[in-house]
Amino acid sequence: MSDMNTFQQFLYYFSENGTYVFQQFLAHFLISVYGVLLAAIVGIPLGILIAKYSKLAGFIITIANIIQTIPALALLAILMLSMGLGKQTVIVAVFLYSLLPIIKNTYTGIKNINKNLIDSGKGMGMTRTQVLYMIELPLSLSVITAGIRIALVVAIGVTAIGAFIGAGGLGDIIIRGTNATNGTAIILAGAIPTALMAVFTDVILGIIERRLDPVKRHKKITTPTIQSLKD
Amino acid sequence: MLKMEHVSKIYKGGKKAVDDMNIEIERGEFVAFIGTSGSGKTTALRMINRMIEPTKGTITVDGQDLSKKNPVSLRRSIGYVIQQIGLMPHMTIRENITLVPRLLKWSKEKKDQTAEKLIELVNLPQNYLDLYPVQLSGGQQQRIGVLRALAANQDLILMDEPFGALDPITRDTLQDLIKDLQQRLGKTVIFVTHDMDEAIKLADRICIMHNGKVIQFDTPDNILSHPANDFVREFIGSHRLIQEKPSAKIVDDVMITPVTISLEKSIDDAIRTMVKKRVDTLFVVDGQNHLKGLIDVEGLTAARHKTNSVSDAMEKEIFYVKNGTKLQDSVRRILKRNLKNIPVVDDEHRLLGLVTRANIVDIVYDTIWGDEDESQSNQQQEQ
Numbered sequence: 001m002s003d004m005n006t007f008q009q010f011l012y013y014f015s016e017n018g019t020y021v022f023q024q025f026l027a028h029f030l031i032s033v034y035g036v037l038l039a040a041i042v043g044i045p046l047g048i049l050i051a052k053y054s055k056l057a058g059f060i061i062t063i064a065n066i067i068q069t070i071p072a073l074a075l076l077a078i079l080m081l082s083m084g085l086g087k088q089t090v091i092v093a094v095f096l097y098s099l100l101p102i103i104k105n106t107y108t109g110i111k112n113i114n115k116n117l118i119d120s121g122k123g124m125g126m127t128r129t130q131v132l133y134m135i136e137l138p139l140s141l142s143v144i145t146a147g148i149r150i151a152l153v154v155a156i157g158v159t160a161i162g163a164f165i166g167a168g169g170l171g172d173i174i175i176r177g178t179n180a181t182n183g184t185a186i187i188l189a190g191a192i193p194t195a196l197m198a199v200f201t202d203v204i205l206g207i208i209e210r211r212l213d214p215v216k217r218h219k220k221i222t223t224p225t226i227q228s229l230k231d
Numbered sequence: 232m233l234k235m236e237h238v239s240k241i242y243k244g245g246k247k248a249v250d251d252m253n254i255e256i257e258r259g260e261f262v263a264f265i266g267t268s269g270s271g272k273t274t275a276l277r278m279i280n281r282m283i284e285p286t287k288g289t290i291t292v293d294g295q296d297l298s299k300k301n302p303v304s305l306r307r308s309i310g311y312v313i314q315q316i317g318l319m320p321h322m323t324i325r326e327n328i329t330l331v332p333r334l335l336k337w338s339k340e341k342k343d344q345t346a347e348k349l350i351e352l353v354n355l356p357q358n359y360l361d362l363y364p365v366q367l368s369g370g371q372q373q374r375i376g377v378l379r380a381l382a383a384n385q386d387l388i389l390m391d392e393p394f395g396a397l398d399p400i401t402r403d404t405l406q407d408l409i410k411d412l413q414q415r416l417g418k419t420v421i422f423v424t425h426d427m428d429e430a431i432k433l434a435d436r437i438c439i440m441h442n443g444k445v446i447q448f449d450t451p452d453n454i455l456s457h458p459a460n461d462f463v464r465e466f467i468g469s470h471r472l473i474q475e476k477p478s479a480k481i482v483d484d485v486m487i488t489p490v491t492i493s494l495e496k497s498i499d500d501a502i503r504t505m506v507k508k509r510v511d512t513l514f515v516v517d518g519q520n521h522l523k524g525l526i527d528v529e530g531l532t533a534a535r536h537k538t539n540s541v542s543d544a545m546e547k548e549i550f551y552v553k554n555g556t557k558l559q560d561s562v563r564r565i566l567k568r569n570l571k572n573i574p575v576v577d578d579e580h581r582l583l584g585l586v587t588r589a590n591i592v593d594i595v596y597d598t599i600w601g602d603e604d605e606s607q608s609n610q611q612q613e614q
Contacts, residue, residue: 120317123282123306124331124379138321214321216361 004086017189021173023195028169031162032089032155035094036102040148043099047106047144064100069138072097080165090162090169096156098151105147111142132204140193142213149205156198161188170194232258232419233279233387235385237287240274240443248274250443252288254434256421258386261413263422263434265342272423272442277390279421280309282516292387307331309379310388310418314395316372324350324375331383337344349378351567353408370401377409388413390422394429403567406433432560433454434525439463480558484593486575486584491516494523496543498534501526502540505565514582517547522574525549551576554583558594561586 014021070078075093083089115172121135124206163171165184170190178187240249250270258261264272277283279290280304290297297305303386305311318327326333328349329342337345346360353374364372380388392400393409410433413420423428430437431451438448439459446461455471460466470576490514492501501513505528512527524545551574552561565573565588572587 059505114315114317116313116315116317117319119282120311120313120315121319123280123311123313125303125305125334127303130334136320 004133005186010188011087013024013185013189021170021189021193024106024168024170024172024190027172028156028194029160029197030169031090031169032094032152035091035157035159036098036148038091038095039098039102039151040180042095043102043147044106047101047103048110048136050103050111051107061100061107062105064103068100073164074160076161076165085166087162087167089214090167092156092158093162094158097154098148101150101154102144102149103147105150106144109147110136113139120228139214142209145205145209145212149202149209152201152205153198156166156194156201160194170197188219192215232256232260232293233421234291235275236289236291238278238285238290239276239533240271240278240283241286246273246526247305247443249278249285251281252443252445254445254448258419259417261410261420261422261435263424263430263437265424265427265430265437265466266440268575269442270440272438272440273391274443275440276391276421277425280306280311280341280607282306286455294395300340300540307334307383308385308386312373312376312380312390312393314398316369316376318372318375318379321335323361323363323481325614326373327359327364328378328382330379335383345382349382352412355377368401370397370405372490373397373405374408375406377412382416385425386419388418390420392423395426403564409433414455426556427471428563431471437576439466441466444580458529480551480594482555482556482561482575482586483554483584485558486586486592487590489514489582489585490575491520491582492541493517496541497539498531498541498544500538501531501544507530512572514585515541516582518602519587521565522551522580522582523547523572524577549574552586553578556584562591565591 005160046060050060067075072093075096079093099129115219117135118131121131126134127208155165159167159169160171160174163169164176170193173190174187177183177188177190180186232425235252235254238249238252239247241247252271252275266272271580278285280295285298301422303516318324319330322330325343328346329337331344332345345378347357350357350360355371355374359367359371367375375391376393380390388501390409394405397405406429409420421432422430436448436450439446439454441462447463449457454463455467457608458467471554486600490504490508490510490513492504492515494515494517505511505514511524514522515524515526517523523542524547526541527543530544530546538544550564550568550570552564554575556575556579561573562569565586571587574582575584575586577583
């Protein structure tokens with residue numbers, strides 16, 4: 001193996017351990033998604049709540065901010081003391097890191113909705129729940145998605161470190177590479193899929209985000225329709 | 232229909248936005264609340280659909296106390312149009328128009344029918360129903376805003392400076408439209424504005440407010456001829472008070488008989504008529520003298536090669552005034568739109584007459600030189 005260059009070694013590692021890399025890739029992705037999903041379940045209602053009761057907003061966002069400042073390795077270590085080794089500890093860490101972007105985006109998304117829309121909705125006889133479901137949520141959906149997008153990209157990075165406490169995932173392959181002599185190719189075999197996962201998640205959620213934006217979504221259709229009307 | 236008795240709104244800190252307001256509005260009336268900013272006109276309006284709760288006093292509609300009604304169902308029964316239009320950007324025009332019916336849980340067919348029927352009222356094509364608000368111009372959006380307030384057959388419609396953000400020409404068109412709709416559908420409209428011209432043009436009665444108090448609540452004519460105090464006089468503006476006196480004339484007094492041509496005639500006939508009568512514009516009418524359009528020299532030259540019938544060549548979108556309109560309003564319209572002349576029609580859209588720029592010159596001549604002749608002759612008599 002030592003007579004091959006790094007790139008050849010990298011390809012060789014893949015051809016020999018393809019299934020293993022794929023399994024770790026999937027495990028890595030799922031840990032990130034579970035954490036973000038949990039954070040969304042908690043964070044979105046919390047964001048809506050603090051948008052309605054502004055007095056709570058400062059307090060909740062400060063707490064989420066403080067969690068965000070703790071270094072990933074330290075947070076994992078602290079959680080490990082109470083929860084032990086394994087996947088669930090990393091999921092909790094991802095959950096905590098995802099709270100801030102999700103809460104903050106939900107809050108700004110709802111706060112930034114044009115007050116006149118809420119006013120005309122209320123003036124036409126919408127109840128508070130109807131204002132939420134018919135105006136506020138549909139209009140802030142793209143901003144909320146942007147929060148989930150940021151959270152998921154961060155989560156993929158945090159999960160990579162999670163390998164230190166035995167959660168598996170692509171971080172496992174990276175650690176294996178750092179422990180081996182001349183392990184560059186193995187490190188790359190773990191790092192490149194991690195990076196690609198983050199990039200693709202970002203791009204795909206970016207597309208979804210634009211699709212959900214009520215203004216941008218219809219801008220594209222505008223020009224041809226208006227022209228055809230003039231004809 | 233609507234009665235406000237001793238209604239006050241006092242904010243924390245003792246600021247009185249509305250102070251002991253007492254008015255009564257009849258069914259089918261068009262009432263304008265007018266005043267400077269901070270006069271309490273918008274607060275007064277928003278208390279009617281309970282977007283703001285009055286501190287004191289009672290508001291009744293058809294004898295029912297509004298404070299005892301559920302605010303949500305009350306608002307569904309009152310149309311509401313705001314200056315910022317407030318169309319939902321994520322809903323199609325159809326969904327926007329039928330938003331209140333949706334809240335009232337109407338069936339889909341009934342909602343579709345309503346949307347299709349309503350969009351015809353404001354002269355927009357049916358395929359606009361599937362567009363989104365961003366794809367429409369500001370004026371078109373506010374037309375939809377008005378329709379939204381009519382969709383659930385609301386009898387009472389509140390408008391908070393609905394045309395404030397529009398350019399003058401669009402505003403003029405929409406004013407005509409809303410006045411026409413109000414009369415045709417028999418709605419009661421309460422309208423907040425700070426534009427005196429708009430109030431005089433549209434309202435049956437004007438409620439002038441200042442510092443939360445009603446200063447004068449009367450018809451435009453009475454307000455112009457008998458302003459209650461100096462504030463009202465200043466608010467109306469001296470030019471309007473002067474204008475009002477000599478030109479109490481209506482269009483019927485000055486209009487001339489227009490040259491018409493019937494719908495089925497050919498373009499050759501039209502040219503012959505023009506030459507014979509020495510005019511450059513012909514008004515196209517049907518058998519019952521209903522105004523259908525107009526045809527002028529420019530239009531004829533352009534259309535001559537394409538068609539030979541008057542009905543194809545005529546201009547269908549034309550401006551007109553109803554008989555009984557004050558002369559000064561039609562003059563304003565001729566000048567604003569840069570028209571050569573303006574036809575006068577009756578309620579059934581039958582052509583009655585024509586006011587031209589030459590007519591107006593005659594009137595100006597009469598008012599300026601006519602008076603002077605009299606005064607000169609008076610002086611001579613004294614000598």
